[in-house]
Amino acid sequence: MTPVAEKNADRVSRRQVDKFAERRDQLAEAALQTLSELGYARTSLREIAQNSEFSHGVLHYYFSDKVDLITHCVRHYKARCVTRYDGVVATAQTSEELKAGFGRVLVDSLRGEASMHRLWYDLRSQSLFEESFRADVAAIDKSLENMIWRIVSRYAELAGRTITIAPPTMYAVFDGLFQQSLARYLSGDDSAADALADNVDQILALVIPAR
Amino acid sequence: MTPVAEKNADRVSRRQVDKFAERRDQLAEAALQTLSELGYARTSLREIAQNSEFSHGVLHYYFSDKVDLITHCVRHYKARCVTRYDGVVATAQTSEELKAGFGRVLVDSLRGEASMHRLWYDLRSQSLFEESFRADVAAIDKSLENMIWRIVSRYAELAGRTITIAPPTMYAVFDGLFQQSLARYLSGDDSAADALADNVDQILALVIPAR
DNA sequence: GATTTCCCTTGACGACTGTCAAGAATTTGT
DNA sequence: ACAAATTCTTGACAGTCGTCAAGGGAAATC
Numbered sequence: 001m002t003p004v005a006e007k008n009a010d011r012v013s014r015r016q017v018d019k020f021a022e023r024r025d026q027l028a029e030a031a032l033q034t035l036s037e038l039g040y041a042r043t044s045l046r047e048i049a050q051n052s053e054f055s056h057g058v059l060h061y062y063f064s065d066k067v068d069l070i071t072h073c074v075r076h077y078k079a080r081c082v083t084r085y086d087g088v089v090a091t092a093q094t095s096e097e098l099k100a101g102f103g104r105v106l107v108d109s110l111r112g113e114a115s116m117h118r119l120w121y122d123l124r125s126q127s128l129f130e131e132s133f134r135a136d137v138a139a140i141d142k143s144l145e146n147m148i149w150r151i152v153s154r155y156a157e158l159a160g161r162t163i164t165i166a167p168p169t170m171y172a173v174f175d176g177l178f179q180q181s182l183a184r185y186l187s188g189d190d191s192a193a194d195a196l197a198d199n200v201d202q203i204l205a206l207v208i209p210a211r
Numbered sequence: 212m213t214p215v216a217e218k219n220a221d222r223v224s225r226r227q228v229d230k231f232a233e234r235r236d237q238l239a240e241a242a243l244q245t246l247s248e249l250g251y252a253r254t255s256l257r258e259i260a261q262n263s264e265f266s267h268g269v270l271h272y273y274f275s276d277k278v279d280l281i282t283h284c285v286r287h288y289k290a291r292c293v294t295r296y297d298g299v300v301a302t303a304q305t306s307e308e309l310k311a312g313f314g315r316v317l318v319d320s321l322r323g324e325a326s327m328h329r330l331w332y333d334l335r336s337q338s339l340f341e342e343s344f345r346a347d348v349a350a351i352d353k354s355l356e357n358m359i360w361r362i363v364s365r366y367a368e369l370a371g372r373t374i375t376i377a378p379p380t381m382y383a384v385f386d387g388l389f390q391q392s393l394a395r396y397l398s399g400d401d402s403a404a405d406a407l408a409d410n411v412d413q414i415l416a417l418v419i420p421a422r
Numbered sequence: 423g424a425t426t427t428c429c430c431t432t433g434a435c436g437a438c439t440g441t442c443a444a445g446a447a448t449t450t451g452t
Numbered sequence: 453a454c455a456a457a458t459t460c461t462t463g464a465c466a467g468t469c470g471t472c473a474a475g476g477g478a479a480a481t482c
Contacts, residue, residue, distance in 0.1 A: 053433055056470095060472070065470075066473080120341065122337075125332050126252065126333075128333070129329065142319075166393065172391040174387070177383045177387065180379060180383040206376075206420070255440085257440095268442085271442070276440075
């Protein structure tokens with residue numbers, strides 16, 4: 001095989017790999033939509049296929065089994081949700097601005113992506129039972145923790161304060177707040193979103209106290 | 212029917228009702244054990260029956276359907292877990308004593324009932340999708356919120372402090388801490404239990420600050 | 423243009439699900 | 453003791469599940 005042929009073969013293979021990965025993501029997207037509507041327990045492969053433009057058999061062409069599919073979904077989900085707050089952190093000039101931006105994104109995300117959030121909590125619960133999900137879920141949880149930490153530590157920096165709470169604890173607190181707000185919002189209480197912003201303000205004032 | 216006969220009939224009926232309710236609870240207990248081991252998604256009625264001393268058909272003699280069974284389980288669960296901290300609140304004489312007792316029960320419960328706790332978070336996630344569970348789950352959540360509030364407000368009282376945080380927010384914070392500790396504990400990190408006690412101490416100091 | 427490779431559909435399989443009915447076994451009432 | 457009401461078992465039902473194999477059709481390769 002000549003170097004040129006090798007290059008071409010490489011290009012072809014690369015293209016195939018890309019197409020393969022693309023379709024996997026496309027199917028993962030359909031799966032995520034189905035999962036966020038029905039929850040893990042009630043989502044079947046046939047239902048997922050019906051939310052895509054393909055038949056149910058194709059899922060086993062792109063994924064080895066159901067766990068493989070769900071795992072890919074989780075990773076695909078991560079890629080989207082973790083960077084949501086980075087813009088706010090990067091552009092905010094004052095602590096007040098950062099706090100307002102943080103709250104705004106939080107509220108918007110709660111209102112606009114409630115179904116995806118409940119799926120996240122569902123899958124996180126599943127990972128407490130199913131060991132095969134645990135590593136990926138833990139990785140996402142960690143990156144969410146990092147995200148919260150970037151925000152809070154930057155906030156403290158802008159405000160000229162110091163933090164005495166460790167990142168995991170900080171994340172746990174805000175996650176608890178968000179989770180409760182999500183439950184209220186999904187049960188029809190639209191004011192839960194605004195209440196979340198207030199609660200975050202209040203907790204932020206406590207965990208980063210004036211010295 | 213004579214008054215005596217009426218009384219007897221009543222006694223009989225009462226006894227029957229009691230027996231009926233007793234067996235329902237007994238089956239609910241088996242169901243809770245199964246659910247806490249497998250999770251909601253993987254628990255079937257036959258599996259539940261195998262964890263009891265009866266056959267699978269009996270479940271439809273005592274419960275109208277699966278939702279009825281699970282709902283009864285949730286209520287049965289509530290009756291057990293909500294009163295766990297009342298003793299500590301009632302007997303503690305000082306704020307330090309209360310804090311220590313709170314932490315101790317928290318840690319013991321995490322270590323000894325981890326499977327039941329993960330089931331609770333699983334069912335709470337299910338209620339975000341399945342409306343039929345929502346009311347019962349919300350009721351339990353509310354009573355847990357009340358429990359936390361009894362502890363924290365009593366703590367503030369003993370310490371001579373005032374609280375500026377509303378009960379739902381307070382519950383959300385501690386629930387977030389507990390949930391994260393549970394995940395770590397179940398993934399093999401035994402130190403997560405003791406870390407929980409430390410975190411609770413720390414957060415308690417923040418939410419009920421020295422004035 | 424023929425052939426090989428890839429992508430996708432269809433239909434089937436065994437296993438499992440919730441539900442229910444028929445009847446055996448047990449308890450209760452007389 | 454017998455009769456009646458109950459509690460429980462068994463087996464079957466219609467449906468769904470994940471999985472897979474056979475093959476059609478499209479696209480790429482030569």
